[in-house]
Amino acid sequence: MGPLSPASIILLLSLLFLSFLLCIWKRTKDPIVYSPTFKPYPLAGHLPRYLPNRNRVADWLTEVLAAAPTNTVVLRIPGDVPGVLTANPANVEYILRTNFDNYPKGGRFSDIVHDFLGIGIFNADGETWRVQRKTASFEFNTRSLRSFVVQCVNQEIQTRLILLLERVSTNGQVIDLQDVFERFAFDNVCKVSFGLDPNYLNPESTDGLAQHNNGENSRTSFSEAFRNAANLSAGRFWYAIPRFWKIKKFFNVGSERRLSESIATVHNFADQVIRSRKKEKQTSQNHDLLSRFVASSGNYSDKFLRDIVISFLLAGRETTSSALSWFFWILSSRPDVEAKILDEIHAVRAKNRGTEKCGYDFEELKEMHYLHAALTESMRLYPPVPVNSAQALKDDVLPDGTQIKNNWFISYNAYAMGRMEANWGKDCREYRPERWIHADGTFQQESPYKFTTFHAGPMMCLGKENGVHSDEVHSGIHFGPFCDGDRRKKEMSPKGYVAHAPHEGRLAGSCEGKKLLEVFPSHLCV
Numbered sequence: 001m002g003p004l005s006p007a008s009i010i011l012l013l014s015l016l017f018l019s020f021l022l023c024i025w026k027r028t029k030d031p032i033v034y035s036p037t038f039k040p041y042p043l044a045g046h047l048p049r050y051l052p053n054r055n056r057v058a059d060w061l062t063e064v065l066a067a068a069p070t071n072t073v074v075l076r077i078p079g080d081v082p083g084v085l086t087a088n089p090a091n092v093e094y095i096l097r098t099n100f101d102n103y104p105k106g107g108r109f110s111d112i113v114h115d116f117l118g119i120g121i122f123n124a125d126g127e128t129w130r131v132q133r134k135t136a137s138f139e140f141n142t143r144s145l146r147s148f149v150v151q152c153v154n155q156e157i158q159t160r161l162i163l164l165l166e167r168v169s170t171n172g173q174v175i176d177l178q179d180v181f182e183r184f185a186f187d188n189v190c191k192v193s194f195g196l197d198p199n200y201l202n203p204e205s206t207d208g209l210a211q212h213n214n215g216e217n218s219r220t221s222f223s224e225a226f227r228n229a230a231n232l233s234a235g236r237f238w239y240a241i242p243r244f245w246k247i248k249k250f251f252n253v254g255s256e257r258r259l260s261e262s263i264a265t266v267h268n269f270a271d272q273v274i275r276s277r278k279k280e281k282q283t284s285q286n287h288d289l290l291s292r293f294v295a296s297s298g299n300y301s302d303k304f305l306r307d308i309v310i311s312f313l314l315a316g317r318e319t320t321s322s323a324l325s326w327f328f329w330i331l332s333s334r335p336d337v338e339a340k341i342l343d344e345i346h347a348v349r350a351k352n353r354g355t356e357k358c359g360y361d362f363e364e365l366k367e368m369h370y371l372h373a374a375l376t377e378s379m380r381l382y383p384p385v386p387v388n389s390a391q392a393l394k395d396d397v398l399p400d401g402t403q404i405k406n407n408w409f410i411s412y413n414a415y416a417m418g419r420m421e422a423n424w425g426k427d428c429r430e431y432r433p434e435r436w437i438h439a440d441g442t443f444q445q446e447s448p449y450k451f452t453t454f455h456a457g458p459m460m461c462l463g464k465e466n467g468v469h470s471d472e473v474h475s476g477i478h479f480g481p482f483c484d485g486d487r488r489k490k491e492m493s494p495k496g497y498v499a500h501a502p503h504e505g506r507l508a509g510s511c512e513g514k515k516l517l518e519v520f521p522s523h524l525c526v
């Protein structure tokens with residue numbers, strides 16, 4: 001092609017000038033209304049405000065939202081669509097329930113996690129989501145699944161966790177508590193979702209699932225591959241140049257190469273389990289979720305079943321371990337709360353069956369109102385899923401008057417919501433389990449649009465009861481057998497245990513917002 005003629009250059013420049021004018025006209029005709037407390041810079045948007053705070057995003061956003069008149073701001077980062085951030089319960093109820101259909105997860109989120117999650121429930125909208133939600137919520141409400149969860153968690157505690165803690169205690173070892181919780185949660189969620197046991201909590205075992213995997217690639221275990229796939233998928237949200245990961249993926253280099261290898265390991269393994277479960281369909285008495293989906297009338301493809309199971313594994317793994325890590329971190333500095341929990345556990349146990357047995361059932365846990373309040377209060381301040389996002393289908397106006405445009409994202413910030421004076425009063429930053437206790441001593445619920453730790457509306461967490469149940473059984477077991485007068489008391493008290501764990505540095509890092517935002521891909525959309 002030869003050089004451009006003067007006429008073509010003039011035409012090109014005129015076109016550029018016209019599109020510039022069009023842009024200006026659109027902006028003046030329909031300007032974006034920013035919060036007076038959070039104005040963007042010309043061209044650079046909010047980037048200059050974000051950059052110095054990028055290592056403390058959770059706390060920075062909390063300050064930004066607390067300063068805004070309705071705890072809601074519009075965010076503009078160059079190269080990304082604009083979005084609304086909110087910590088206002090009326091807005092949250094509006095997007096999660098009242099006008100739910102206008103706020104699907106949307107392509108901005110699903111594009112990033114699709115390789116790993118496919119169209120599993122976490123990454124699904126519309127009919128694909130509805131089908132999975134219907135079957136899963138039916139199953140989660142069955143007594144048999146609930147008992148199966150209790151059985152799995154109790155077994156993990158009795159046969160692995162206690163042994164591990166005893167060994168650590170006897171050897172005077174230091175352990176990473178957060179890592180123990182992650183392994184504990186992964187074992188449980190694999191058993192409940194897949195009906196298989198990775199034995200991840202037992203550090204001496206090679207990975208139970210890798211052995212199951214016909215010996216193939218036993219070096220890269222399923223559990224490790226799952227962990228890598230989850231972390232590397234989440235990492236895609238953090239590129240300074242949005243979507244740069246696509247170029248790396250195209251050339252199959254660096255983190256994208258590791259991600260595709262990890263995903264392949266996870267998928268291969270899941271495919272094998274699904275095939276064998278389908279073969280067993282007629283004869284099996286399995287209680288796990290995969291078997292229930294296979295046995296249901298849905299006639300789902302292997303790929304669909306794989307996506308479903310992977311979403312469930314992800315849902316239960318990091319959330320539960322994050323909740324437990326924060327809970328024990330808080331308790332390590334609150335002997336008053338610890339003492340009250342112990343008193344309650346002793347009272348319930350003494351009333352029901354004496355002190356010698358380990359483990360608790362659903363009915364006993366229901367009586368532990370203070371334990372429930374102590375855990376809930378810790379999840380109010382440190383929600384395992386700190387941010388959650390959706391994408392608007394049409395222009396809309398939120399209850400507080402904030403305008404949102406078609407295709408914009410909207411994020412509610414559960415971490416900030418737990419720290420808003422407007423939501424929780426002047427002592428909002430204090431850890432005070434009593435705020436959840438009714439005058440008659442029973443646990444009192446709060447609106448899920450204000451306490452958003454488990455999401456709310458039609459997409460509310462399906463594992464809420466099971467997740468919390470597992471946390472409570474778990475905490476109970478720490479406080480119970482190790483402190484109620486049997487021989488183990490002298491060897492390890494919960495306080496000593498928590499204080500010995502080298503998790504302070506790791507969790508202290510979390511307080512700065514990093515770990516919090518790494519927890520779960522769907523919360524990384526800010």
Ligand code: HEM
Binds near residue numbers: 122388460463467
């Ligand atoms: C402390 C523990 C837990 C917390 C804080 C928690 C929190 C959440 C949150 C915030 C969501 C919404 C996520 C989104 O839409 O992006 C969610 C969804 C979900 N959770 Fe949980 N979760 C916990 C434990 C569990 C467990 C143990 C399971 C089951 C094994 C589970 C299963 C699910 C499922 C299936 C969804 C998707 C619901 C839907 O899209 O309809 N969760 N959870």
